[in-house]
Amino acid sequence: MRFQDASPDARAVVYAGIQADPLVARAAGRLADATHDQRILARAVMNGMSTTPGTWAAMFPSLFGAGAPSDGPERARSEAILALSLEVAERGEQVRSQVRGAIVESVTEALVRRRPEIGATSTAVRRERRVLFDGVRAEIHPYDVTVETPGAAEAIDCKWGARGINADVLHQLDDARTHAADEDEQLTATIVVFDAERSCAVRLERQTAPHDATRLIALEDLDRLGGR
Amino acid sequence: MDPITTVGAAIAAARPAYDDLAALAEDVEDEWSYINDLASAWVERFEAVVDARGGEPAGTGVAEAVAALVSEAGLVDDPHRAIDWLSTFPQVLLVAVGERP
Numbered sequence: 456m457r458f459q460d461a462s463p464d465a466r467a468v469v470y471a472g473i474q475a476d477p478l479v480a481r482a483a484g485r486l487a488d489a490t491h492d493q494r495i496l497a498r499a500v501m502n503g504m505s506t507t508p509g510t511w512a513a514m515f516p517s518l519f520g521a522g523a524p525s526d527g528p529e530r531a532r533s534e535a536i537l538a539l540s541l542e543v544a545e546r547g548e549q550v551r552s553q554v555r556g557a558i559v560e561s562v563t564e565a566l567v568r569r570r571p572e573i574g575a576t577s578t579a580v581r582r583e584r585r586v587l588f589d590g591v592r593a594e595i596h597p598y599d600v601t602v603e604t605p606g607a608a609e610a611i612d613c614k615w616g617a618r619g620i621n622a623d624v625l626h627q628l629d630d631a632r633t634h635a636a637d638e639d640e641q642l643t644a645t646i647v648v649f650d651a652e653r654s655c656a657v658r659l660e661r662q663t664a665p666h667d668a669t670r671l672i673a674l675e676d677l678d679r680l681g682g683r
Numbered sequence: 684m685d686p687i688t689t690v691g692a693a694i695a696a697a698r699p700a701y702d703d704l705a706a707l708a709e710d711v712e713d714e715w716s717y718i719n720d721l722a723s724a725w726v727e728r729f730e731a732v733v734d735a736r737g738g739e740p741a742g743t744g745v746a747e748a749v750a751a752l753v754s755e756a757g758l759v760d761d762p763h764r765a766i767d768w769l770s771t772f773p774q775v776l777l778v779a780v781g782e783r784p
Contacts, residue, residue, distance in 0.1 A: 495774045498771055499774075502767050504758035505758065513744070513750075514751040514752050515779070517781070520742075520743055583703075607723075616767050653724055653784060654725075657724045660720070
């Protein structure tokens with residue numbers, strides 16, 4: 456089993472530009488530290504229609520209401536997430552969708568780097584990589600995030616919503632895991648979804664592609680990425 | 684909309700907007716079963732909250748939160764976005780009434 460950079464095709468070049476957008480890094484940085492309610496706020500605003508901050512503040516009394524902190528770091532983070540999410544929402548529909556996806560990937564990478572055994576600057580955590588196995592044709596689509604630690608490798612695919620869970624991605628993740636096992640290697644297959652576990656469960660229930668051995672990390676559990 | 688004074692009233696006030704989202708989402712015919720399963724799963728969760736806490740007073744700001752959420756849902760006019768909102772709407776509602784989704 457070995458890892459390789461994805462081919463720099465047209466899609467990759469365009470998407471690299473999205474990933475490099477400073478808005479992605481700023482939003483991901485805030486969301487990596489966010490509470491569950493703050494992450495739901497981001498999800499709602501980034502997929503919302505309104506661009507008036509007051510509308511969203513009213514919708515989240517736990518963050519902006521009378522009982523919420525009126526100042527301090529929690530309040531500052533809530534306000535920053537609201538502002539950044541509105542910036543995403545104000546992009547055109549197609550760009551907004553791409554930016555949201557890139558943010559989920561970036562949050563995932565940031566949280567994975569918090570694992571005690573990895574470290575913030577480790578070269579073991581990579582983006583847009585393929586996993587190659589002897590005698591097996593390489594998958595076309597790279598994994599969003601990989602952890603390339605010998606003996607504890609992981610291939611992670613990231614989705615904005617539960618609807619993004621489909622047969623192709625489940626097959627690809629499970630194939631990677633089983634091919635690794637064929638080579639006596641351990642590879643954890645993980646799907647990260649910036650959506651509620653309940654919605655993911657409904658989506659998975661309908662899938663016949665193998666997924667019992669694929670780890671699901673939903674919105675409620677994102678922090679588990681940092682601790683495995 | 685009746686005054687929202689309890690958790691049960693908050694969820695009852697939000698339900699028609701959720702049902703409207705589901706109806707809009709059904710325009711995506713390929714996802715019809717998923718849409719209905721998804722909506723049923725969340726409605727089940729709403730009902731569980733009502734059974735457990737329906738008579739509790741709604742917290743400060745809950746009435747305004749529900750009004751804002753219902754208004755926002757009413758702006759959704761794209762069936763694909765409605766599918767995403769079928770998952771987002773319940774999370775916002777449940778957090779507003781102090782529940783984990």
